[in-house]
Every structure is written in C-alpha cells, then in structure tokens.
Amino acid sequence: MTVEHKDRPPADQFVVGVDFGTLSGRAVVVRVSDGAELAVAEYAYPHAVLDRELPDGTPLPPDWALQVPGDYIGVLRKAVPEALARSGVRPEQVIGIGTDFTACTVLPVRADGTPLCELPGLAGRPHAYVKLWRHHAAQGQADRINALAAERAEPWLERYGGRISSEWEFAKALQLLEEDPEIYDRTDRWVEAADWIVWRLCGTYVRNACTAGYKGQFQDGGYPSDDYLAALNPAFTDFVTDKLDQPIAQLGALAGRLTAEAAAWTGLPEGIAVCVGNVDAHVTAPAATAVEPGRMVAIMGTSTCHVMSSDRQGTVPGMCGVVDGGILPGLWGYEAGQSGVGDIFAWFLRTGFPVEYAERAERMGRTPHEYLTELAAGQKVGEHGLIALDWHSGNRSVLVDHDLSGVVLGLTLSTRPEDVYRALLEATAFGTRTIVEAFESSGVPVQELIIAGGLTRNALLMQIYADVTRRPLGVIDSAQGPALGAAMHAAVAAGAYPDIRAAAHAMGSARPGMYLPDPDRAAAYDRLYAEYRLLHDHFGRGANDVMHRLRRIRAEASA
C-alpha cells in the first residue's frame, strides 16, 4: 500500500516500531501524524544472553556473549501483536514497520537466512550462534587488525579513531574463522541482526548504511581490501567477497514488503512497508529531534552510545566511527560509547546487594535499583570516599580495549552497598565526560547533551551526569526512544514523510534542560574527575598493565 505524501499525514495512519535491545524487544504502535505512542509491549528473550553455556550445556569461555536468533522472532510473534491489540488500532490502519537492533550483533547464516545454530548437529557449536554486541572474546583478533592497519597506514583506520573494536564485524568473523573453520566455511552470509530481522520480515537481505559503516568498516564506497585481509590470515582473503558484501541501503529506505509469514507472526497486513534496518542508538537521534549538528544523544541502557551529527569530518581518538550519513543523510554521523553502564549496575545488584537490603526494598515496594538510588541520593559528593573505573565490560571509548576491567578504589570496612552503587553511577558519568572532552578537544563541538534509553528513569543518575559534565541535560520525551525512532523511519519508508528530518519535526520530541548542573556539586566532581582521569591513564594507557596480566593469569588458570 503506498501512501500519497501530504504536508501532514492523516491522523488515522499508524506505524509499528520494534526495538531489539540486549535483554528484550519492545514494540510500539505510533501515530504517523504526531508520533503519539498508543501502546507498547515487551518480550524478554527466553535465553537472554548466553555468557556461561549454550542451551545444551556446552560451556563457554570467559568474555563470550551469544544469543539465540529464535528469541528475536519471539518479539515479532508476541510483542507486536500484543502492542497492536493494546493500541485499539485496526491492522489495516498500519502502513509500515521499522526495526532497530543492538550492534554489532552478528550471526552466520545460510544463503536463505537460516542461522547455522538452527542446523542439525550444530546446536553445540558456540560459533554457530549470534555474537552479541558485547561478545569480547575477539580482542586478540582486534589487536592484530589494528596493528596491521597501522603498519600499512590503512586509510580507513582514522575513521574509527585509530582503533577497531573487538565488538565489530571483522574481529568477530576472524575469530570464527580461526577457532571454528568448519562453521566459517558453512557460513554463506555474515549478517548483522539488524538486517537479519528485516530479511525475516520482507524476504529481502539488504545491509543498512549504519551498521555497514560503523561496524562493517564500509568507508568511501568500500571495505578493507582483500590483500589487507590476506595479510591478516590468507584464509580470510575472500571474506568480503564471499560472505559480507551485499547491497547497502540508506536509512529510512524501503527494504521490501511484509511477507505472508511475517504477517501471520505480527498480525499486521501482508504487503505493508518494511523499513531498512537501523541501530538502536543512531535511530534515536531523530526521535529526540537531534537533527542539527552538535546535538549529542546518549542512549543509556545496558550500555551507552553517544551519537551526534556534525557538518565537520574529524578524527576523535577512540570514537566508534564517523560515517557519512550514518545517522542523518547529508551529515557526518559520529558514534562513541561505553560498553558497560546499566550492565555494571546490574552486576552490582547480582553481587553486592545484601539480603536484608532486598527484604527492606520489597517491604517498601521498591526495585533494588530504586532502593539503592534512594539510599545513595542523600549523600554529599565525595562522602563515600570512593572512585571507580567503569570498565567492567571493557572500555569502548576512548581506549577501545575490552581486556580492561573494572576498579573500585577507597573501600574500607565501613563502606556500604549504597556507597559503591553511587560510585559506579558516578564512574559512568566520568566516562561520558571523557568522551565529550575528546570530541571538544578534537574540534568537533558538542553543543547539547540529550539523554534517551532506559536509564532516564533514574533521576539521581541524570542529575549526576549534569553535575559531572557541567552541562544541562535534555531528556527525550519517549520512554521508548529507539522504538519511536524505528517507527519514524518506517513512516518515511511508507512515504508518509519525504525524509527523516520531516518525520523528526512531526513525530519526535525532547525536553531541553531537564537537569541543570549545580555549581557546588560540579566543583566537587571536578576533583573526583581529576582522580578518575589519573586512574584512567594509569591503567588504560600502559603505565601499569596489571589488567592485561590478570587476564592472562585467568586464561591460564581456566585453561
């Protein structure tokens, strides 16, 4: 069904946005004319993240993080029809569906898109599964990729701040080749989950420009050369030609039409527009109306991604990449990030939240996060005497080293759980300030910080970020920013808007200056931030390599 473009679409047209996060998928039914979200439904992945063992019990080494692709189909079969039912919208009123995904979340598939982990006899092979974005076991391959690229002065390296991450497509594929060549050989396509889910919806495999650029190193019309790949590993020479290369489409483009199978899963009409895939961070920028240069959106959830468009092409040390049109057409899209944020807070709840605290929280009707946040909120800056490094999941920006690890300094016998929890909240704010300062000192100005993602629910965390960064914080209006962004791109793909900027002005919204920096707290945080940066450089830039030595000791012990 094609939609005639009008100045403002009719109020009875709707789109569905589906945000595939780390632990769950969220479907939202959105009104095309104004971005109103009529209903949302969430489906938690039954297998969550496989980081200890496969479903059949096969053990996994440290730093692995896999997922089961069937869980993603569960989101289409459960969350989408549930959101549609809750919305009261009739299926025939829906003109398109858009999706966004975590990235780089990649999987090996056969030519028809069948994941290798679903093939007979491969359920016990770790490399046959989806490698989640935070799969960090390819750091060795990433180190070799970086060393060889620097040695050969590969032109694309500077587009990624000088270092390629172990989280991205080439490092993960090289690990697959070198650790399970049979699975590598049986892989017809190496696919981003962002594109695989669109393939499942419309039967067409097209790569989206966002993951191709940031995670697949596609720059200036090409990938890293075959002879560079051959120098990495001769068996890797044809990786791009044989397993990666595929037509690339711009964000907001039409990937195809909803198939009969996907219509049966979702309850949506066969033939509606299916938008090209997108990434959960980048898709959120227009939902937060950040369509002008210099407006940085930090999507804070399990991890944090910092995305910002600029009219300047620059090199920011340790950024995740700069891609022409990576976020918005016609502008350079920058990405940076912190691979552990909400994940670090979750780790502390698993390991440092005493039973008596849990009982008190339950009696008060608070979640563990809410309870610890309330206890921590009353403290003055620095009162706990702690400082932490937010590297429990490695460091994505600006050091790009996932063999680094977390630190909490200053512990005494009187340190309480709420003290450590607050120190962890603050450490992630120091990490964001480090990134913002890297942009500023590289000549790429950050005019405004807008927060999106699940962590906007924590007001103390937001205020800490305002105080630490000494910047007013805007907050996106939508509690489902990525899903709204995906819905907006679906509206463009369905022809309701000429481009994503027009959709952003009609459907996106954010509140500027929701959290303002307090001068006294900001001054107190400057002292703690100075200590954070000393630790950052001491442990992260080679002065003391103890974190890497500990990993080697652990690897030897676990071997």
Ligand SMILES: Nc1ncnc2c1ncn2[C@@H]1O[C@H](COP(=O)(O)OP(=O)(O)O)[C@@H](O)[C@H]1O
């Ligand atoms: N009130 C809270 N304060 C701090 N962290 C929270 C709170 N609620 C949830 N989290 C963390 O947020 C993360 C989930 O973020 P969310 O944006 O909902 O999902 P995703 O990262 O999958 O998109 C989890 O790691 C969880 O520990």
Ligand SMILES: O=C(CO)[C@@H](O)[C@@H](O)COP(=O)(O)O
């Ligand atoms: O890395 C990216 C985007 O480039 C994210 O998809 C990844 O950090 C996961 O994000 P979430 O924390 O699950 O929202």
